[in-house]
Amino acid sequence: MKSKKWTMRKAMLVLCISSVLFALLLQTFLFQKSLRRQIRAEIISDHEISLNKMQTDLSSFIHTIRGEMLTIYSEQDLINDMRDAAEQDTSLKDYYWRSWYFARKRFTKEDQLLAMYLYDTKDHLISSYRYNSVAYPKDIYKSEGYDDNSDRVYDYVHGKRTDLMISGYHNPDAKKDIVRLVLKLHNYDADRSGLGYLVCDINSAAFTSIMSKYVDVEQVCLWLQPLNDRVVAMTGQASDSQRRIQKQLAKAVENYYKSTKLEQEYDGNYLIQVSQENYNLEAFVLVSQSLLTATQKSLIRTLLIIMAAMLLAITIIVLFLSQWLTKPVEEMSSTITQIKNGETQLRVRPVGWSQELTTLGTEFNEMLDRMQVMAQEELQHKMLVERTEYKMLQAQINPHFLYNTLDTMSGIANAQNCPMVSGMCRSLSAIFRYSLNMTDELSTVQNEMSHVRNYLYVMDVRNGSTVAYDYQIDSETLADQMPRICIQPVVENALTHGLRNVRRKDKKLLIRSEHVGENLVITVQDNGAGMDAEDMNRLLKQNDMKRVESGISIGILNVNARLKKLFGADYGLHIDSIVGEGTTVTITVPAVSPEISDNT
Structure with missing residues (x-):
């Protein structure tokens, strides 16, 4: 079955529309990619600005708490006795209620202080304050039923760090997340010998209230975490996937070392990290990609409407344009078909919108004229070839006559007792036969x-x-x-x-x-x-x-x-x-x- 070929008009129409469609689709694809990157960059930039402001407020809040903790040095009798105890191992039992009075006097309700513990250099509890005596242990080293991060406190106070320690843990009895601040106490002399340390447990709600001011909690997961330590505060309406990713990232930060490098994208969520200059407290936020889709979908929808309108307009224009362009070609094709069917006297009318079509029609007519002349010449050549073949058939008689004559001469020479002449005739005959026989x-x-x-x-x-x-x-x-x-x-x-x-x-x-x-x-x-x-x-x-x-x-x-x-x-x-x-x-x-x- 013979396949139906396309007309020039249909091919032109399909080519133009497919080219425009391809260009529009490519533009839409590139626009979508660039739009996605732009929206992502703007969202990340906005969150980074907000996180930097949040870190500034958090640093100010921590600085206030640290200042209130430092006022412990104003308790001169306590400090002097702690100095004597560090040097002479004297008892500090008389100061058991000092933390209670100190917490009431120095800390405000906005600080949300839940517990305070004062220890000497040998990790013996001097004094403690507890907002709830049932929910919070008397001594952080003697808590039962849960991990209150006391091991990290011990490593810190017996280590070389001198900055304010910030850590966190969850108290299941109080059903609260606790931010633990630890301040080393020391003499202000050349040796800076230690006197003990002060531990303050702050409700993490004080931190989350500051965090929620700067970040929209929908579809984000925001948390604070010191490097090489646990999460101290977290907020946001995180999805299941964000919670899973947050746990993995928190574990990586807890086991952080210098070569650790966190990725920027996790299963469609973007991670933003902002450090705090004064304290070891990193802010992390996971932003869902769904925040990008609303604006992006609206823009893509508008672009698709524009693309459909352009396709309709291009189709109408190409329909009229292709008819105008291909009409002379169709007329020429019709005339050529008539000539093929036997009307050899017809000629193409060399008209059209382009010089090429005019030249094509003129040259085609000249070609038809030349073909008629060549047909006549071919007939004459055919007759000449037939005469030549006839003469060649006649000429084949001459080599046979030569072979036969040489064979006759060889026979006569042999009869006349001339073997040399006879042998020469036979050799010449063989040479002629071999040379003139070119069938193979x-x-x-x-x-x-x-x-x-x-x-x-x-x-x-x-x-x-x-x-x-x-x-x-x-x-x-x-x-x-x-x-x-x-x-x-x-x-x-x-x-x-x-x-x-x-x-x-x-x-x-x-x-x-x-x-x-x-x-x-x-x-x-x-x-x-x-x-x-x-x-x-x-x-x-x-x-x-x-x-x-x-x-x-x-x-x-x-x-x-x-x-x-x-x-x-x-x-x-x-x-x-x-x-x-x-x-x-x-x-x-x-x-x-x-x-x-x-x-x-």
Whole structure:
């Protein structure tokens, strides 16, 4: 079934609309990508600004708490006795209620102090304050049922850090998240020897109230966490995936080390991290990608409406434009169809909107005129070819007449007891038959050597037997195929140019054939005058067909050209010669036997 081809108008319409559609889709795709990046960058920038402001407020709040803790130095009697206790190991039991009075006097309701513990240098509790005596332990080192982060406090106070320690834990009895602040107490002398330390537990709600002022809690997860420590405060209406990601990130921050690098995107959530300069307290926020989609969807929807309107407008324009463009072509196509159906006298009307169509119509009409002329000339040529073929058939009689005449002369010479004349006639007849029989361009080495022997017999009768011939023909090469009349021209060249004008009694001509690898190699060697082999090999390698057709050195160059044309540039003739000593011509062709030729 013949497939229906498209018209030019339909192809133009589809091409234009598909090109516009592709451009619009590409624009929409690129716009969506750039829009997504822009919205993401703006949201991240806004959150970073808010987080920096939040960190400033948190730093101010922590600084206030730290200042209130430092007022413990104003309790001179307590500080002096703590100094004596550190030096002389004296008792501090009289100060058990000091933390209660200190907390009531120094801390305000907004500080949301839940517990306070004062320890000496040996981690013995001096005094404590608890907002709820049941929910909070008397001693942080003796809490039961949950981990209140006392091990981190112990590592801190017995370590080399001097900054304010900020840590966090969850108190299941009070059902609150606690932010624990630890301040080392020391003498203000050159040694800065330790006096003890003060532990204050602050309700994390004091931190979350500050955090909620700067970040919209919907679809975000915001938390505070010191490096190498636990989360101290968290807020936001986090989704299940955000909670899962937050736990993973919090674990990574808790086990933080210098080579740790947090990614910026996790399953469609963007992580923003802002550090605090004064205290080891990092702010992290996970922003959901869904915040980007509302504005992005609205813009994409508008863009798709514009794209649909543009496609409709382009379709209407292309419909009218394609009709105007293709109408002259359709008229030309109709006229050409009529000419094809036999109305050969019709001509295309060269009209149209472009110079190309006018030129096409004019040239097509001229082509039709030339075709009519060529049809008449072809008829005349056909008649001439028929007459030529008739004459060629007549001319075939002449070679047969020549063969028969030479055979008759051979018979008469033999009857008249002239064996030399009889043999020469037979050789000439064989030479003519082999040379004029071109029904097959390939022959065998055996037939080629028979032709060479007939030629050499005629040359011996003509010039006298002055050359000694040596045939070293490998029997395995006799059936190999090669182009007809390749060896005889080389032999003729050796006799004519190598041995004829040499005054030497021991003139020799060697003809050898052998297999070398996968090639058939035939060598024709004489001990004649020699020649300039370098120039001749250059001509053989160039294989200039114009020189071959001109008739210059037609024997050698003709054989070389035929071999290269049939087998390729790697095959042909090569000459080795020494002036005064002789010349060797090597013929190289692929070793092809009739069996191999039939199989291929």
